[in-house]
Amino acid sequence: MTARKKTLDDLRSQRWFGATDLRSFGHRSRMLQMGYERADFTGKPIVGIINTWSDINPCHQHFRERVEHVKRGVWQAGGFPIELPALSLSENFVKPTTMLYRNLLAMEVEELLRQHPVDGAVLMGGCDKTTPGTVMGGISMNLPMIFLPAGPMMRGHFGGTILGSGSDVWKYWAEKEAGNITTQEWNDMEAGIARSAGTCMTMGTASTMTSITEALGLSLPGSASIPAADADHPRMAGACGRRIVEMIWEDLKPSDILDRRSIDNALVVHNALAGSTNAMIHLVAMAGRAGIPVKLTEFDEFAQKVPVIANLRPSGQWLMEDFHIAGGIRALMVRLSPLLHLDARSVTGGTIGDGLAGMKVFNDDVIRPLDRPIVSMGGTAILYGNLAPDGCVIKPPAADPRFLNHTGPALVFDSYDAMNAAVNDLDLDVTPDHVMILRNAGPIGGPGMPEWGMLPIPKVLLRQGVRDMVRISDARMSGTSYGACILHVAPESAAGGPLAAVRNGDLITVDVPGRRIHLHLDDAEIAARVKAFVPPDRAYPRGYNRLFAQHVRQANEGCDFDFLEGAGGIPEPEIH
Numbered sequence: 001m002t003a004r005k006k007t008l009d010d011l012r013s014q015r016w017f018g019a020t021d022l023r024s025f026g027h028r029s030r031m032l033q034m035g036y037e038r039a040d041f042t043g044k045p046i047v048g049i050i051n052t053w054s055d056i057n058p059c060h061q062h063f064r065e066r067v068e069h070v071k072r073g074v075w076q077a078g079g080f081p082i083e084l085p086a087l088s089l090s091e092n093f094v095k096p097t098t099m100l101y102r103n104l105l106a107m108e109v110e111e112l113l114r115q116h117p118v119d120g121a122v123l124m125g126g127c128d129k130t131t132p133g134t135v136m137g138g139i140s141m142n143l144p145m146i147f148l149p150a151g152p153m154m155r156g157h158f159g160g161t162i163l164g165s166g167s168d169v170w171k172y173w174a175e176k177e178a179g180n181i182t183t184q185e186w187n188d189m190e191a192g193i194a195r196s197a198g199t200c201m202t203m204g205t206a207s208t209m210t211s212i213t214e215a216l217g218l219s220l221p222g223s224a225s226i227p228a229a230d231a232d233h234p235r236m237a238g239a240c241g242r243r244i245v246e247m248i249w250e251d252l253k254p255s256d257i258l259d260r261r262s263i264d265n266a267l268v269v270h271n272a273l274a275g276s277t278n279a280m281i282h283l284v285a286m287a288g289r290a291g292i293p294v295k296l297t298e299f300d301e302f303a304q305k306v307p308v309i310a311n312l313r314p315s316g317q318w319l320m321e322d323f324h325i326a327g328g329i330r331a332l333m334v335r336l337s338p339l340l341h342l343d344a345r346s347v348t349g350g351t352i353g354d355g356l357a358g359m360k361v362f363n364d365d366v367i368r369p370l371d372r373p374i375v376s377m378g379g380t381a382i383l384y385g386n387l388a389p390d391g392c393v394i395k396p397p398a399a400d401p402r403f404l405n406h407t408g409p410a411l412v413f414d415s416y417d418a419m420n421a422a423v424n425d426l427d428l429d430v431t432p433d434h435v436m437i438l439r440n441a442g443p444i445g446g447p448g449m450p451e452w453g454m455l456p457i458p459k460v461l462l463r464q465g466v467r468d469m470v471r472i473s474d475a476r477m478s479g480t481s482y483g484a485c486i487l488h489v490a491p492e493s494a495a496g497g498p499l500a501a502v503r504n505g506d507l508i509t510v511d512v513p514g515r516r517i518h519l520h521l522d523d524a525e526i527a528a529r530v531k532a533f534v535p536p537d538r539a540y541p542r543g544y545n546r547l548f549a550q551h552v553r554q555a556n557e558g559c560d561f562d563f564l565e566g567a568g569g570i571p572e573p574e575i576h
Contacts, residue, residue, distance in 0.1 A: 004249040011248070012143070013046040015575050016117035023575060027117070044080045045248040047241070048118035050109055050138075052130045054088030059127035059150050059206065061197035062228050069234040070122050070148065073241020079248070081241065084112045091128045091206075099476065100448025102129040102136075102282075103552070103561050104544060106289075109137025115573060118143065120248040122240050126150025126199045128479075131209035132282035135218060136560070139254045139289040140569055144247035146347050147219045148240045149210035151228035152320035153198030158189040164202040165194055166480020167314040170454065178462040198228030201320040203312040204479035208275035209282055214329050215269040216286075217257045217346035221355030225328030227321050243347065252349060255567070258290040261341035265352060267298060268339045271306035272332060274315040274379040276479025277393050277487055281449075285558030291567030296391045296556045300382040300515065307373035308397060309335055311366050314482040315397040316374050318366045326363035334359050335367060383486065385517040386526060387498050387508065390490035390556045392472070395482075396512055400468040403484035404512040408433040408470060409505050414440055415536075416452050423458040430458050435470045435508045439499045440536050442474035442492025443552045443559050447538060447545060453477035453487040470510055472517075474499055474555070486510065486517065488555035494535040495554065501529035 008014065016027045031041055049070050053063035067083055074081040087105040089098045113121055121141075123134040126149045138145040156163030172189050175181045181189075199206030210224040220239055226232045263283070270279050280299055287294045310332060311317050318326075333340060334356050342353030361367045368374060375397045382391050396404055411434045413419035419438050422428055436455045443449045453475040457466055470484045474492035477485055491497035498519065502508070507520040519526065540546040551561040558565075 005251040006249050008043055011045055012119050013117040017041065041080045044078060045119040045245055046080045046082060046117055047074045047244050047248070048113055048116060048121045049081055049083045050086050050112065050121055050123045050134055051083050052086050052088045052125050052127070052134065054090060056093050057088040057090035057127055058194065058197060059091065059199045060088060060124070063124055063150065066148070066234060066237045067124065069237035070124070070241040073238035074245055076238070077242040077245035079245035082116070082118070084116065086112060086134070089127060089129045089133065096446060097448045097450035098129040099450065099559070100446070100548060102133045103548070103564065105130065105133030106136035106140070106564070109134050110140045110569070113138070113141040113143055114569070120144035120244050122244050123147045124150070126206055126210055128205040128209065128278070131206070131213055132286055135213055135286055136289045139258070139286065140564070142253050142255050142569060144244060144250075144252050145218070145254060146240045146244050146247070147213050148237060149213070149219060149224050150206070151198050151226050151230070151233050152201040152207055153194060154196040154227060154229055155201060155319050155321050156193035156195055158192045162319065163189065163193045164313040164319050164480070165200040166204050166478050167202050167482060168193060170481060174457060174462055174467060177459050196229040200480050202314055202480045203273050203275060203310065203320070205276040205278040206479070207320055208270065208273060208279050208479055211273060211275065211329055212266045212270055212279060212283060215266045215333070216262045217344055217352060218254065220347065222328055222330045225320060225324040227324055230324070246349070247347060250349060252347065254290065257345045257347065258292065259344070260292060261344040263287050263292055263294060265340050265344055267302040268306050268336055269333065270299070271303045271379045272308060272336055273310045273312065274308040274374070274395065274397050277380070277395055278476055278479055280380075280393055280488065281476070281555055281559050285560040288558055288560055288565050289567065296382050299380050299393075303380040304377050306339060306379070307370055307377060308375040308379045309368040309370060309373045311368060311374055314480055315379070315395070322363070322366050326366035327359060327361045330356055330359040331361045332367050335361060335370060338370070381512050381515060383510070383512065383515050383517040385519075386523070387502070387517045387519040388489045389498065390554065392486050392489040392517060394484070394486045394512060398482035399484035403468060403470050403510070405510070406470055407507055407509040408435045410435050410437050410502050410508055412437040412439070412502050412504050416441065419455060423456045426460050428458050428460055430461060432461060432466045432469050435472060435510070437499070437502050438471070438473040438475060439493035439502070442489070442494055443554060444538050444549055445474065445492055445494030445536055447549060449474075449476050449555065449559065451476050451478045454481035454483055454485050472508070490554045490556045492554065493533070494538065496530055498526050498530060500533035500535070501526045503529070
């Protein structure tokens with residue numbers, strides 16, 4: 001039996017339905033208009049279900065059915081469910097990038113929950129930006145909430161080979177451009193790489209962020225690794241519906257769960273997974289909504305003491321379906337127990353440690369022991385220097401080791417189109433030692449910081465057998481990507497960062513062990529070149545793009561809007 005802190009009169013929804021005035025009459029009569037019985041909603045907590053389903057989001061294709069499982073759980077627990085559609089943010093189709101709209105989704109979630117008679121929420125997400133976007137909005141609103149992850153898709157296959165979405169796309173594209181596979185083989189691979197609803201089944205941004213959200217204590221234990229097509233997934237959805245009703249009576253809110261211990265746990269899990277570099281932006285923003293500052297250097301500090309034990313692509317061998325069968329996130333956290341704050345709180349009402357009870361690892365190659373990791377340390381590295389005064393990020397396990405300490409001449413591109421044309425030019429003057437630079441691709445310059453950071457290897461080098469080289473940008477890259485890619489250079493070039501000073505032929509040194517990135521120019525020359533640099537015009541005349549360009553923060557600060565940062569919401573709406 002739930003230990004209730006709230007009575008019926010304490011429920012937020014009672015402000016709409018519990019009074020005897022004319023306005024409450026209108027609220028109740030409109031519920032009756034929709035065919036509900038009075039007993040359906042009277043005297044019950046009301047659960048808002050934020051559903052990011054759409055017809056063009058394959059990651060959330062199953063959410064139309066899953067929301068019914070959530071509703072069933074809410075009904076079973078004595079609550080009243082209302083579905084509230086929100087921005088779907090389909091990673092594959094939204095242009096120029098879903099990152100441009102993450103903050104818009106966060107605003108929408110916060111306002112949907114504020115403006116409606118909702119006592120608590122189930123947040124349905126998973127496709128890359130829907131996890132941080134919905135969670136950021138939920139944290140700011142600070143009602144009882146549970147995040148329901150979409151789950152990864154089934155494994156892909158081609159010609160008897162297991163494929164991982166994203167990671168193997170880049171691999172086979174390189175082989176196609178090198179002339180090593182036929183168009184028909186490419187088409188067959190295209191048809192076999194994504195075989196069900198769900199997010200990318202590699203440890204890309206989607207699974208990184210759902211795993212981090214579980215480590216924060218905001219999801220039910222074990223939910224982040226359940227494949228979308230697994231029968232456990234609808235059962236988990238129903239459990240979310242039942243549990244959120246209990247949380248409403250308990251008054252268990254994000255502010256009761258999130259603290260420094262939660263953030264540390266998320267950092268440990270992220271590094272053990274060799275998670276997506278995008279986590280640096282999203283976790284900083286999520287924690288910021290709870291009033292908990294996270295510095296970029298903390299990702300590096302945790303990387304130095306947390307081994308990479310999840311043998312998952314793109315840094316390892318296996319896929320999310322294998323990870324789930326091996327025990328999933330709970331099993332990983334059991335292995336990480338000596339490094340975790342097991343007393344941190346969870347949406348279960350207990351602790352993170354409580355949620356791990358009885359769990360064990362079922363495959364020691366998929367989830368390695370701490371003394372036999374994929375990499376002993378350094379799943380993430382943060383570099384600083386005169387090219388990135390506020391930092392930039394690289395994922396060392398995903399790079400060719402010879403490029404972790406490298407000096408080479410710059411090959412600079414001011415736009416994606418210019419870069420794309422150049423890499424397809426068989427007469428391009430480029431060597432494997434060159435350092436490719438793409439600028440004007442950051443939060444303001446992109447706009448929205450698109451996933452352009454894994455610059456394609458020039459075709460002339462692909463045909464020579466080259467498969468990696470140093471690439472630097474103020475953009476992001478997909479969490480499924482790999483290579484010696486240095487990302488999130490801050491400040492970005494469009495905001496006057498030193499990346500704007502680089503010219504073709506300038507020498508650049510990358511020293512990952514030393515955590516250093518250096519442009520071989522003196523400070524005066526860099527300053528003069530930056531002053532002369534003409535960034536792209538981002539003075540939008542109207543609309544959301546104008547709001548974004550005026551208020552977005554830099555990558556190291558989480559790319560949230562300056563007016564949304566920090567804990568605390570705004571007053572409850574008046575009801576008249």
